[in-house]
Amino acid sequence: METTNKISFNRRSFIKTIGLSTGGLMIGFTLFEACKPDSNVMIDLETLNYKDFNAFIKIAENGMVTIYSPNPEIGQGVKTSMPMLIAEELDVPWEHVLVKQADLDTKNFQRQVAGGSQSIRASWMPLRQTGATARQILINAAAIKWGVNPSECYTEEGIIKNSRGEKLSYGAVVSEAALLEVPENVKLKDPKDFKIIGKDIKNVDIDKIISGKPLFGLDYKTEGMVYAVTLRPPAFGQKLVSFDDTEARNVNGVTDVFQFGDKVAVLATNTWAAMNGKKALIAEWSSDEKLMSTEDHDMELTKLLDSESLKEVRSDGNIDRVKNTADKVIEYTYEAPFLPHSCMEPMNFFAHVTDTNVELVGPIQTPEGTARQVAGMLKRDVEQVHLSLTRIGGGFGRRLIGDYVVEAAEISNISKKPVKLVYTREDDMAGGFYRPIVKYKISAAIKNSKLVGYHLKETAVGSSINRSRASYFPAGCVENYKVEAAQLPSEITTGPWRAPVCNFLATAEQTFIDELAEELNQDPVALRLELLEKGKKNKADLEWSPERMIGVIKLAAEKSNWGNAKEGVYQGFSAYYSHNSHVAEVAEVVLRDGKPVVTKVFCAVDCGVVVNPLGAKNQIEGGIIDGIGHAMYGEMRFLKGKPQSLNYDSYRLIRMMETPVVETYFVDSNEDPTGLGEPSLPPVGAAIANAIKAATGQRYRIQPYLKYMEQVSEIV
Amino acid sequence: MPTYNLNVNKKNHTVEADENMPLLWVLRDLLDLVGTKFGCGIGQCGACTIHLDGAASRSCLMPVSSVGDAKITTIEGLSEDNSHPVQKAWKEVDVPQCGYCQAGQIMTASAFLEENSSPTKEEVRSAMHGNICRCSAYNRIEEAVNLAAKM
Numbered sequence A: 001m002e003t004t005n006k007i008s009f010n011r012r013s014f015i016k017t018i019g020l021s022t023g024g025l026m027i028g029f030t031l032f033e034a035c036k037p038d039s040n041v042m043i044d045l046e047t048l049n050y051k052d053f054n055a056f057i058k059i060a061e062n063g064m065v066t067i068y069s070p071n072p073e074i075g076q077g078v079k080t081s082m083p084m085l086i087a088e089e090l091d092v093p094w095e096h097v098l099v100k101q102a103d104l105d106t107k108n109f110q111r112q113v114a115g116g117s118q119s120i121r122a123s124w125m126p127l128r129q130t131g132a133t134a135r136q137i138l139i140n141a142a143a144i145k146w147g148v149n150p151s152e153c154y155t156e157e158g159i160i161k162n163s164r165g166e167k168l169s170y171g172a173v174v175s176e177a178a179l180l181e182v183p184e185n186v187k188l189k190d191p192k193d194f195k196i197i198g199k200d201i202k203n204v205d206i207d208k209i210i211s212g213k214p215l216f217g218l219d220y221k222t223e224g225m226v227y228a229v230t231l232r233p234p235a236f237g238q239k240l241v242s243f244d245d246t247e248a249r250n251v252n253g254v255t256d257v258f259q260f261g262d263k264v265a266v267l268a269t270n271t272w273a274a275m276n277g278k279k280a281l282i283a284e285w286s287s288d289e290k291l292m293s294t295e296d297h298d299m300e301l302t303k304l305l306d307s308e309s310l311k312e313v314r315s316d317g318n319i320d321r322v323k324n325t326a327d328k329v330i331e332y333t334y335e336a337p338f339l340p341h342s343c344m345e346p347m348n349f350f351a352h353v354t355d356t357n358v359e360l361v362g363p364i365q366t367p368e369g370t371a372r373q374v375a376g377m378l379k380r381d382v383e384q385v386h387l388s389l390t391r392i393g394g395g396f397g398r399r400l401i402g403d404y405v406v407e408a409a410e411i412s413n414i415s416k417k418p419v420k421l422v423y424t425r426e427d428d429m430a431g432g433f434y435r436p437i438v439k440y441k442i443s444a445a446i447k448n449s450k451l452v453g454y455h456l457k458e459t460a461v462g463s464s465i466n467r468s469r470a471s472y473f474p475a476g477c478v479e480n481y482k483v484e485a486a487q488l489p490s491e492i493t494t495g496p497w498r499a500p501v502c503n504f505l506a507t508a509e510q511t512f513i514d515e516l517a518e519e520l521n522q523d524p525v526a527l528r529l530e531l532l533e534k535g536k537k538n539k540a541d542l543e544w545s546p547e548r549m550i551g552v553i554k555l556a557a558e559k560s561n562w563g564n565a566k567e568g569v570y571q572g573f574s575a576y577y578s579h580n581s582h583v584a585e586v587a588e589v590v591l592r593d594g595k596p597v598v599t600k601v602f603c604a605v606d607c608g609v610v611v612n613p614l615g616a617k618n619q620i621e622g623g624i625i626d627g628i629g630h631a632m633y634g635e636m637r638f639l640k641g642k643p644q645s646l647n648y649d650s651y652r653l654i655r656m657m658e659t660p661v662v663e664t665y666f667v668d669s670n671e672d673p674t675g676l677g678e679p680s681l682p683p684v685g686a687a688i689a690n691a692i693k694a695a696t697g698q699r700y701r702i703q704p705y706l707k708y709m710e711q712v713s714e715i716v
Numbered sequence B: 001m002p003t004y005n006l007n008v009n010k011k012n013h014t015v016e017a018d019e020n021m022p023l024l025w026v027l028r029d030l031l032d033l034v035g036t037k038f039g040c041g042i043g044q045c046g047a048c049t050i051h052l053d054g055a056a057s058r059s060c061l062m063p064v065s066s067v068g069d070a071k072i073t074t075i076e077g078l079s080e081d082n083s084h085p086v087q088k089a090w091k092e093v094d095v096p097q098c099g100y101c102q103a104g105q106i107m108t109a110s111a112f113l114e115e116n117s118s119p120t121k122e123e124v125r126s127a128m129h130g131n132i133c134r135c136s137a138y139n140r141i142e143e144a145v146n147l148a149a150k151m
Helices: A078-090 A119-146 A170-177 A206-211 A246-250 A271-279 A294-305 A319-325 A367-378 A403-415 A425-429 A502-520 A524-536 A546-559 A613-633 A681-696 A705-715 B023-030 B085-093 B102-115 B121-127 B138-150
Strands: A011-018 A025-032 A057-059 A065-069 A097-101 A153-156 A159-162 A167-169 A226-231 A240-244 A254-260 A263-268 A282-285 A311-316 A328-336 A348-353 A358-362 A385-389 A419-422 A438-447 A450-461 A480-488 A570-578 A581-592 A595-606 A661-666 B003-008 B011-016 B049-052 B055-058 B071-073
Touching (some): A065 A078, A078 A119, A119 A167, A159 A170, A167 A170, A226 A271, A226 A403, A246 A271, A263 A271, A294 A450, A294 A480, A319 A438, A328 A502, A358 A367, A358 A403, A367 A403, A438 A502, A502 A570, A524 A546, A546 A581, A570 A681, A581 A681, A595 A613, A595 A681, A681 A705, B003 B023, B055 B102, B085 B138, B102 B138
Parallel strands (some): A226 A419
Antiparallel strands (some): A153 A159, A159 A167, A254 A263, A311 A480, A348 A419, A438 A450, A570 A581, A581 A595, B049 B055, B049 B071
16 A cells, blocks of 8 residues: 555654653653754753654653644544554553644644545554554664564563563663664554454543533633634625724723724624624625525526536446437436534634744644645745644534634734634524535436436536546446536535535435336345446446445345335435445334334445444444434525524524434454545435335435425325 | 622632623633533523533523522533543443533533433433534433433
């Protein structure tokens, strides 16, 4: 695998310092990428710039190990699972490991991003290599001390042992290890010897979370900090014409009010005063007459579906020919609305801009790109920008976009104060970068009761299906296959939302497969398996694996007792590949007072090695329940560019009483790990739609489904 | 500005605050007790849940002037050492994903179990229905409440 050699260990040194958390003397063990020509000296930690380190690991003389987790933690569990990879190869007991969140450090860490479900996949080899290299240096140091060959030494849970029966703890040899060359091509453990990977490991922040310790961006405070709340245009596309801040300035606690761009910042000594100051502002906005409503988007997207604007994304065979010669062509349209992300922790960030320094602290999924954006806005060298990550109260893609970090820096730059920018829930919901409104028109050409052609058209605002996503199942399984797409420009901003594009593409396609099975009078699972058998022959062209897809489909069918549900229980099937993982799901629906209720979901996942089953299961369940909630209830509507839901009284999220039981099954695998934060969400929309169809005869093609259910029950 | 004497986590605090300032912001910004979270500001999500004389209450809607002598308990005061059964169950089940809503969930659950020490499944689901978990760790929340009830 090419990632194995990406981390280079040219030099390293051991750093001596006093008084760190474990008390007494602690030896910091840091792996330098490349710095001073002579590393054979002891260096005082205090004299070094922290950014010079590749600070993954520190080992104390008492054997305690501190591991820095590089990537943002948004609830996907990487602050636990990434250090697990290092600890495994370092061969230390997990109980001896203290995990700390690393700051943004582009010199020493790669890809400090929470996005695309890629953290574990991308770091699987590099982080193991980091741990294994450190372990080998410690072995070498002990071997010299003993006067034996390193090959006669081995490690066990933080202790180095040799064939003569001697023992030394890691802590006892760290300073000697400082003088040694860094070994290359160290051997990684055989997966059968894993002691940490594959075990249920609890969230490393659990004690702090359950006792309310300051962990999140909104909890961060510093001396002299003021709070900022902003007034922003009520509609996308509106501009600020003028504002009157007389009343706002009279609010007790408000210290400053000023315009920046089309926004007005209110600064105060506490959050509440800043919010009240904002409420007291009187602003005049430009006309909203020409701004688009939801209905306008809807109409334009429908028009686009049959327009010349569609561009080919992928084409196999000749779809037009098979459509013309088919016995029958079926065609359906599927629609999904704009969705806000609704992270529980509203957008916020701390910024302190001085003449020489830009300090940023808070929740962001893309620290590196955002630091660069801030530097660009302030016209500063990016080296001046220091960004510290906090634990993040939900991401879902919203915090891939650092607009609120740039705003915080701008407000601090204007006010010359350390500032904490806080979004109200209303600011957060109206803040944009929504999951795009999207429509899919899918048609199938049927000849001699077989699928011979598949044609998908997408129209959406903003982000759109690309070649990679157009090549997911059922691509490669149908000879004549075509995907086309067109984008609709809009003032409403859109962006990634958990499992971008796939979050509804999968719903449309997997619902369509169900409709196709119905048309062919075939079992939906049997039809998928038949298509995948064809895909097996075509695999060179596919990034996903028909074999692994067949594996999860069979596992889900077996665990759910597919086709043999209890009386009164109706099942729906769905399977999808995304974020490098293969997932199949069966939803079960019962009727209560004639209304369909989702009671259970079975899920089979092939994500390669499961690093932390306890955390992995949480991700799968969360993705499924999140997917059900948004499919059933989620919708952001607009009137002349103005968001119509601003808080949870008018925007419904799934809650406990609507939550089904979820049974998760992981395929036993030694393949390298793949994504987990996103892939369980895409299939579930179709799984429930297909189960509802089985239960009620009603086919839902437009989300949110609840809207149509209420209509149905009213008719009944 | 008026002054208020508040009993928070068995300690007395004197704060100077606007009479309409919600207890949430008094706790977070004036007393540095940031365990209680801001989620929606309109009592819809439950992230700001605290105990007022033992009853689960939404601190985002409660003006500081209305608190009076009531004893306030926040997540920081639920136990000295994470030994409250609900905290123990939360850890055992490993409930959180992002963790942001969890203080509110724990405060709702602990007040509920004081009232009803052996709840049915439906009672647990109904009691926790007012607290949103955007990560949707609802099944683990339910499991932890049930486990805490048995402790």
